[in-house]
Amino acid sequence: MPTSVAGIFHNIVSLQCGIPNGRGCEAPRAFSRSPGVSCKSLGFVENLCSPRFRKQKVNLSNAKRGSRCRNTLTTDVYQQDEHDIAKSKKEEHESGIDLKQWMEEQGLPKCNVALVEHQLAEGDKGKPIHYVVASQDLQPGDVALTVPKSLVVTLERVLGDETIAELLTTNKLSELACLALYLMYEKKQGKESYWYPYIRELDRQRGRGQLSVASPLLWSPEELNEYFTGSTMKEVVLERLAGIKREYEELDTVWFMAGSLFKQYPFDLPTEAFSFEIFKQAFVAVQSCVVHLQGVSLARRFALVPLGPPLLAYKSNCKAMLKAVGDNVQLEVDHAYKTGDPIAVWCGPQPNSKLLLNYGFVDEDNPFDRLAVEASLNTEDPLYQQKRAVVQKNNRLTIQTFQIYKGKEMEAVRDMLPYMRLGHLADPEEIETVSFAQEPLCYVSACNERAVLNQIEHFFERRLAGYKSSDTTKAVDAKKDAKRTVAKKLMSIEKNILRNALAAVHELIRELPDGAISPCIGPYLPNLK
Numbered sequence: 001m002p003t004s005v006a007g008i009f010h011n012i013v014s015l016q017c018g019i020p021n022g023r024g025c026e027a028p029r030a031f032s033r034s035p036g037v038s039c040k041s042l043g044f045v046e047n048l049c050s051p052r053f054r055k056q057k058v059n060l061s062n063a064k065r066g067s068r069c070r071n072t073l074t075t076d077v078y079q080q081d082e083h084d085i086a087k088s089k090k091e092e093h094e095s096g097i098d099l100k101q102w103m104e105e106q107g108l109p110k111c112n113v114a115l116v117e118h119q120l121a122e123g124d125k126g127k128p129i130h131y132v133v134a135s136q137d138l139q140p141g142d143v144a145l146t147v148p149k150s151l152v153v154t155l156e157r158v159l160g161d162e163t164i165a166e167l168l169t170t171n172k173l174s175e176l177a178c179l180a181l182y183l184m185y186e187k188k189q190g191k192e193s194y195w196y197p198y199i200r201e202l203d204r205q206r207g208r209g210q211l212s213v214a215s216p217l218l219w220s221p222e223e224l225n226e227y228f229t230g231s232t233m234k235e236v237v238l239e240r241l242a243g244i245k246r247e248y249e250e251l252d253t254v255w256f257m258a259g260s261l262f263k264q265y266p267f268d269l270p271t272e273a274f275s276f277e278i279f280k281q282a283f284v285a286v287q288s289c290v291v292h293l294q295g296v297s298l299a300r301r302f303a304l305v306p307l308g309p310p311l312l313a314y315k316s317n318c319k320a321m322l323k324a325v326g327d328n329v330q331l332e333v334d335h336a337y338k339t340g341d342p343i344a345v346w347c348g349p350q351p352n353s354k355l356l357l358n359y360g361f362v363d364e365d366n367p368f369d370r371l372a373v374e375a376s377l378n379t380e381d382p383l384y385q386q387k388r389a390v391v392q393k394n395n396r397l398t399i400q401t402f403q404i405y406k407g408k409e410m411e412a413v414r415d416m417l418p419y420m421r422l423g424h425l426a427d428p429e430e431i432e433t434v435s436f437a438q439e440p441l442c443y444v445s446a447c448n449e450r451a452v453l454n455q456i457e458h459f460f461e462r463r464l465a466g467y468k469s470s471d472t473t474k475a476v477d478a479k480k481d482a483k484r485t486v487a488k489k490l491m492s493i494e495k496n497i498l499r500n501a502l503a504a505v506h507e508l509i510r511e512l513p514d515g516a517i518s519p520c521i522g523p524y525l526p527n528l529k
Contacts, residue, residue, distance in 0.1 A: 099130070102197035103151055103306055111145035112136055113307065113343060129205050132311045134337040142333055144343055147305050149327040153195070156299035158182050175302040176290060177247040180282040183304075184274055198306045202285050205310055213360040213482045215284050217241060227487035230467030231494055232372075233353055240357060241280070248279045288359055292348070293324045305329050314347035314359055316366035321346050352490055362489040369406040371497050373459075374399065374529050375416065377423055381524035386431055387422050394418070394436040406493070409500040413456065413508065417443070420452040423526030446512055451519035453509050459528045460502040467495055 100108070100115050114135040117128040138144060149157075155175055183202070186193040193199065216224065216237045228234040251270035274282075288310050291303045308322055308329070319334040322345060331345065347355060349368040356362055363369075376399040377387050388398050400419055404412040418436040421444050425431055435442040443449040468491075 099197050099201045099306055103147070106151055107148055108151060109146050109148070111307075112138060112142065113145050115307075115311065116340075130201065130311055131313065132307060132343045134333075134339055134341050134343060136339050138333050138337040140333060140335055144331045144333050145307055146325075146331075147307060147329045149329075151306055152329055153179065153183075153198075153304040154300045155179070155302065156297065159299070174247050176283060176286050177244075177250075179290070179302070179304060180279065180286045181251060181270060183286065184279070184282050188273070198304075201306070201311075202289070205285065205288070213486050215288065215357055215360050216487075217244070217284050217357065218281065219483065223483060227484055228491070230463070230465075231491055233356070233487075233490065236353055236357060244280055244283050245276065247283070248276050251279070291322050291329070293322070293329070296324045300324065303329065309345065310359065313342050313344040314355070314361070314363075315344040316347060316350070316355070316363045316368060318344045318346045320344065352493055356486060356490055360486070362486050362493070364489060364493065366406075369493060369497070371404045371494060373402045373404060373412075373416070374527075375402060375419055375423070376400070376527045378524040378526060383425070383428055383431065383524075386428060387425075390422060390431060390434065391419065396436070404497055404501055406497050407500075409497065410504040410507070413501060413504045416456065417449075417452060420456065420526055421448055423524075424448055424451050424455075424520075424522040426522045426524075445520070446514055446517050447520035450509070450512060450517055451521045453505055453512075454519050455525060455528065457502065457505045457509070460498050460505065464495060464498050464502070467491055 098115060100113075112135050113132045115130045116133050118131050132145075134144070155178060158178065183195070183199060186195050187199050190196065216228075216233070217240060219227075219237075224234045224237060228237075248271070251274075270279075286304065289304060289308060291305050291308050293301050293303050305322060312322075312331075320331060322329050322331050324330075331343070333343065337343065347359065347363075350358070350366075351368060351370045352362045352366050355366070377384055377391070381387065391398060391400070396419060402412060402416050402419075418434055422431065422434045425434070425444065425448070430444055433444060443452075
């Protein structure tokens with residue numbers, strides 16, 4: 001591979017901006033400048049080695065900006081027209097090589113997988129997506145594929161220096177944003193880019209998961225409102241979009257503070273070359289395929305692995321993982337495969353809301369699925385400080401998140417009870433009597449317990465009432481409306497968890513010594529959301 005990819009981001013280390021969590025910028029620190037890379041080593045045509053553009057921003061019309069954006073990583077998910085598809089198919093035909101063939105030419109060892117096409121659902125105007133299948137029968141422990149370091153994109157590879165990469169990640173520069181920006185500029189090189197076959201494959205996938213559904217980050221506001229009624233999923237999507245927007249706003253800072261970085265790319269500064277929509281699509285594409293490697297340096301932990309996800313299917317109950325083995329990334333299968341079976345890898349302990357957000361699918365057999373409930377003490381309560389000291393002594397927070405895992409709803413409700421009992425109390429002498437031990441069941445009083453269970457019961461009932469009922473939801477044709485189908489699966493799973501949690505509350509109410517006792521409701525109730 002050309003040496004440029006190993007050294008292309010040398011002086012980006014000057015940037016010390018916090019991006020993912022909206023942290024502010026620190027003063028830039030001084031580092032020694034790494035040697036530049038010659039035009040010949042880049043393998044680019046001579047006229048691409050022009051001096052770096054002037055630092056002032058260039059005002060572009062929307063039309064001009066749009067035309068430039070069409071040449072970046074991932075064509076607009078909603079506006080990929082027939083001309084784009086035909087052009088892409090022609091380029092593929094002319095190149096006469098697919099991703100796996102290119103990788104083999106670049107040193108990919110013999111592997112036991114093949115690339116096949118997945119036929120699209122009706123109404124999907126994009127190209128069919130590829131996925132990886134077994135090219136022969138495999139047994140547990142067999143190595144399906146081994147990808148050499150030279151074909152893996154990491155921060156260490158992009159930045160050229162592991163120490164620099166660690167500095168970047170320590171100061172909260174987003175690895176995903178960095179990788180997305182790098183690939184967008186590589187895409188602008190066209191066929192001159194070493195990574196052209198891989199980028200072309202990402203374009204084909206368009207951030208779609210194994211169900212051919214794009215991440216909700218790329219759905220329209222109308223789709224979010226309609227498909228996620230009653231769910232917190234819409235808020236999750238909007239929060240992630242806000243984080244991506246903050247990262248986009250820092251791209252020009254990267255340009256100005258990393259002089260030698262973009263000299264090799266004779267294009268406008270990032271926010272002029274790429275609209276937010278294009279950056280968002282590139283970010284989502286990277287997000288859908290990035291692999292989190294274990295037991296490696298910080299600079300290698302986030303990796304883009306050709307033939308990895310999304311070409312490999314994700315499964316929540318799968319044990320196989322892409323692992324760093326020496327300088328390679330390797331996949332051992334965890335169960336037997338027949339020739340032609342899709343190869344799956346573990347996606348980590350993520351709930352379905354994250355699977356849909358990151359990869360565009362919902363796993364109905366996900367053992368890690370859960371819903372979050374946030375409880376908080378009432379800050380207007382005169383006893384707030386005393387209650388705050390008690391929750392902190394018991395390793396809780398004044399704003400505490402409780403996770404309700406599928407199949408473990410009773411345990412979750414029991415875990416909430418001590419916190420809620422404390423929040424309901426109005427007598428300062430009773431506060432120290434609250435026990436945070438779940439077993440045996442130690443409530444303050446029967447009337448306090450009834451008040452606590454009533455509040456939790458009403459909360460779950462309100463949550464369930466917020467969803468669209470099955471009767472009013474239109475029947476879904478999975479082939480024609482994949483987004484609605486996958487959203488409906490998520491809503492169904494969420495409602496089942498809430499129903500089971502509500503049933504657990506009803507069971508606890510029945511266990512009270514006097515079911516008819518009136519609840520003693522405190523004047524400053526804790527909040528649930």
